[in-house]
Amino acid sequence: MINITLPDGSVRNYEKGISSMDIALSISEGLARNVLAAKVNGEIWDSNRAIQQDSKVQLLTWNDPEGKSTFWHSSAHLLAEAIESLFPDAKFGIGPAIENGFYYDIDFMGKDFSQENFDAVEKKMLELAKQKNEYKRSEVSKADAISYFTKKGDPYKLELIEGLQDGQITFYQQGNFVDLCRGSHIPNTGFIKAAKILNVAGAYWRGNEKNKMLTRIYAITFPKDKELKDYLTLLEEAKKRDHRRLGKELELFTFSEKVGMGLPLWLPKGAILRERLESFMRQAQVKRGYQQVITPHIGSKELYVTSGHYAKYGADSFQPIRTPDVDEEFLLKPMNCPHHCEIYKFKPRSYKELPLRLAEFGTVYRYEQSGELHGLTRVRGFTQDDAHIFCRPEQVKEEFSRVIDLVLYTFGALGFDDYVAQISLRHQTEREKYIGSEETWERAEQDIIEATAEKNLKTVIAYGEAAFYGPKLDFMIKDALGRKWQLGTIQVDYQLPERFKLEYIGADNQKHQPVMIHRAPFGSLERFVAVLIEHCAGNFPLWLSPEQIAVLPISEKYHDYAEKLFGILQENDIKGFVDQRDEKIGRKIRDAEMKKVPFMLVVGEKEQETNSISVRKKGEGDLGSMEISAFVAYFKDLLKKELN
RNA sequence: GCCAAUAUAGCUCAGUGGCAGAGCACUUCCUUGGUAAGGAAGAGGUCAUGAGUUCAAUCCUCAUUAUUGGCUCCA
Numbered sequence A: 001m002i003n004i005t006l007p008d009g010s011v012r013n014y015e016k017g018i019s020s021m022d023i024a025l026s027i028s029e030g031l032a033r034n035v036l037a038a039k040v041n042g043e044i045w046d047s048n049r050a051i052q053q054d055s056k057v058q059l060l061t062w063n064d065p066e067g068k069s070t071f072w073h074s075s076a077h078l079l080a081e082a083i084e085s086l087f088p089d090a091k092f093g094i095g096p097a098i099e100n101g102f103y104y105d106i107d108f109m110g111k112d113f114s115q116e117n118f119d120a121v122e123k124k125m126l127e128l129a130k131q132k133n134e135y136k137r138s139e140v141s142k143a144d145a146i147s148y149f150t151k152k153g154d155p156y157k158l159e160l161i162e163g164l165q166d167g168q169i170t171f172y173q174q175g176n177f178v179d180l181c182r183g184s185h186i187p188n189t190g191f192i193k194a195a196k197i198l199n200v201a202g203a204y205w206r207g208n209e210k211n212k213m214l215t216r217i218y219a220i221t222f223p224k225d226k227e228l229k230d231y232l233t234l235l236e237e238a239k240k241r242d243h244r245r246l247g248k249e250l251e252l253f254t255f256s257e258k259v260g261m262g263l264p265l266w267l268p269k270g271a272i273l274r275e276r277l278e279s280f281m282r283q284a285q286v287k288r289g290y291q292q293v294i295t296p297h298i299g300s301k302e303l304y305v306t307s308g309h310y311a312k313y314g315a316d317s318f319q320p321i322r323t324p325d326v327d328e329e330f331l332l333k334p335m336n337c338p339h340h341c342e343i344y345k346f347k348p349r350s351y352k353e354l355p356l357r358l359a360e361f362g363t364v365y366r367y368e369q370s371g372e373l374h375g376l377t378r379v380r381g382f383t384q385d386d387a388h389i390f391c392r393p394e395q396v397k398e399e400f401s402r403v404i405d406l407v408l409y410t411f412g413a414l415g416f417d418d419y420v421a422q423i424s425l426r427h428q429t430e431r432e433k434y435i436g437s438e439e440t441w442e443r444a445e446q447d448i449i450e451a452t453a454e455k456n457l458k459t460v461i462a463y464g465e466a467a468f469y470g471p472k473l474d475f476m477i478k479d480a481l482g483r484k485w486q487l488g489t490i491q492v493d494y495q496l497p498e499r500f501k502l503e504y505i506g507a508d509n510q511k512h513q514p515v516m517i518h519r520a521p522f523g524s525l526e527r528f529v530a531v532l533i534e535h536c537a538g539n540f541p542l543w544l545s546p547e548q549i550a551v552l553p554i555s556e557k558y559h560d561y562a563e564k565l566f567g568i569l570q571e572n573d574i575k576g577f578v579d580q581r582d583e584k585i586g587r588k589i590r591d592a593e594m595k596k597v598p599f600m601l602v603v604g605e606k607e608q609e610t611n612s613i614s615v616r617k618k619g620e621g622d623l624g625s626m627e628i629s630a631f632v633a634y635f636k637d638l639l640k641k642e643l644n
Numbered sequence B: 001g002c003c004a005a006u007a008u009a010g011c012u013c014a015g016u017g018g019c020a021g022a023g024c025a026c027u028u029c030c031u032u033g034g035u036a037a038g039g040a041a042g043a044g045g046u047c048a049u050g051a052g053u054u055c056a057a058u059c060c061u062c063a064u065u066a067u068u069g070g071c072u073c074c075a
Helices: A020-027 A029-034 A065-086 A115-130 A142-152 A155-162 A225-241 A243-249 A268-287 A301-307 A309-316 A337-344 A393-413 A438-454 A495-499 A525-536 A556-571 A585-594 A605-610 A628-642
Strands: A002-005 A011-014 A037-040 A043-045 A055-060 A101-107 A136-140 A169-174 A177-180 A194-204 A213-222 A298-300 A329-332 A356-365 A381-391 A419-425 A459-463 A472-478 A484-493 A515-520 A549-553 A576-578 A599-603 A612-617 A621-627
Touching: A011 A020, A020 A029, A020 A037, A020 A055, A037 A065, A055 A065, A065 A101, A065 A115, A065 A169, A065 A177, A065 A194, A065 A213, A101 A194, A115 A194, A136 A142, A142 A155, A142 A169, A142 A177, A155 A177, A194 A225, A213 A225, A225 A243, A243 A525, A268 A356, A268 A381, A268 A393, A268 A525, A298 A301, A301 A309, A301 A329, A301 A337, A301 A495, A337 A356, A337 A381, A337 A495, A337 A515, A381 A393, A381 A525, A393 A438, A393 A472, A393 A484, A393 A515, A419 A438, A419 A484, A438 A472, A438 A484, A484 A495, A484 A525, A495 A515, A549 A556, A549 A585, A556 A576, A556 A599, A556 A605, A556 A628, A585 A599, A599 A605, A605 A612, A605 A621, A612 A628, A621 A628
Parallel strands: A002 A055, A419 A459, A549 A576, A549 A599
Antiparallel strands: A002 A011, A037 A043, A037 A055, A101 A213, A136 A169, A169 A177, A194 A213, A298 A329, A356 A381, A381 A515, A419 A472, A472 A484, A484 A515, A599 A612, A612 A621
């Protein structure tokens, strides 16, 4: 007999070799019907796998993230089975579960696979699912594994097997389909009741662009048809929050083929929004001891040769601008830091001046790959809320920690609570991508790890994500469709001060080298606005709304009163417009609601007589009438509350 | 940059190898109204660009450009 400990702490006694499915059955039949797999001592196991010793067991159902991912992983096998029966020549790469669904990388050997095939594959999947084929696990020797896939002619699987250790190779079979797979899987295909292929995309084999590009099929499955319908509705809703769509609808920004791809044009309303964010940040920074500076959009090529950016990115950047003078070349600035280094060098610095915090809303230009451009989140010209802190080595941790506070303050003010702080370190093996000594890297990494620990920040560590000159702390946030974007970033840098020969005179009257911290709480205004739009679905907080009020006269007779009212509001720095169209009030209200204007001020005979307005709040309805001065006071009070 | 798809009115999208369509938006007129769409008329397009096939191309073919979904990259 063995002891099985369940998640609630209870211990049950079973015969040696019992499966988690049998454990479920012993608890309740209903539970057993929903068990997809089990977590045995922290490992995910098939529910029919025999347990040989005392273990901690957690039964996994659709409601557990691990249950879902097992379900989707098994679905990937089902997809592959369906594809194989429809495209016998197809060769298979890998097919993992992802956050929402799964994908399978497939080489169709020159055959087309597109939208038109989706239906057939989905149908085939459900047909195979109905057969309730068991997912059968078998341990195979490396030699047998190689011989099987050699016979089958699947080069990708063979390549994968090459990297595996003999004795640790398992196959899974459902129906006629056998796949190399570590597992684990759901009991049988019958659990899969709904399937939808979402899209296809190219993906390099093993993520290496030197390899062949396979067709990646993204799909999702559910144990109930209704859940698929709900998911598709959810996707539709998410699309409505897409900043590219709302940016157009709310007239915030646009792009023009003639101006150039990836070069955003801010429309008047978008510009208001952006300027408000800039002034918010400027104020926050001035309070924290930053000083604004301004530098030009171009810089001599020499500047970037010195900084090391030219060697690293020069070939893949906008190429140098030439002048009539020979050998004179300028670069569109891809970074503000070299300029700021030169500001630092303007005069000899004393340790008493440090930390010196130089801030600039600097517009930079980077030649992003054409396929990478995406709305406002990935562009070729953008403005960073950049600053560089020059400090003494012993001040790094304290300064870093202050910047974390600023980022958290910023996110808090805008209601961003669903972010991940990512500590971006060097790649663990490929060290040649980075400049600088081992010692300074270790010091910088240590400073970041300690500062984040002291802030109790929830962090993840990402190797290989560091900048080439130093480690970073990146604040990642998801857009409406679940894609992750980096917003704020804080980076410790020992290299640039060295390259620019920055120094300060210490208390010991000796020369010392300062450390730089690069930081941008928003990251880029463009990307930040994009994420902000999706975050609030275009329903901006009052202080950011490009149009805060709409004055809606009941009829033409009240246009004068409406204009007078609007004048008073403008004097009080309240932005908006008067809707003088020849439309009924219901129509004007509807249109203002669609434009997401926070307050609608209805004025007619009654209001004109009493020098008042009838206030309607977006999404809430009529608030009743108010005197003009009372509304202004109410409005200002709301603004104050929003900004604490 | 790579793979694939898409490109028709300001927007959202139908459509066809033989005179180019709808809804919304826009203009004008009627209407002067009380909290989410009043009515009528009108204007608006070299069907992304350039070649080719054809008696005839918005439609078929090829190339280019841009966009979309991924991959790779991301100072």
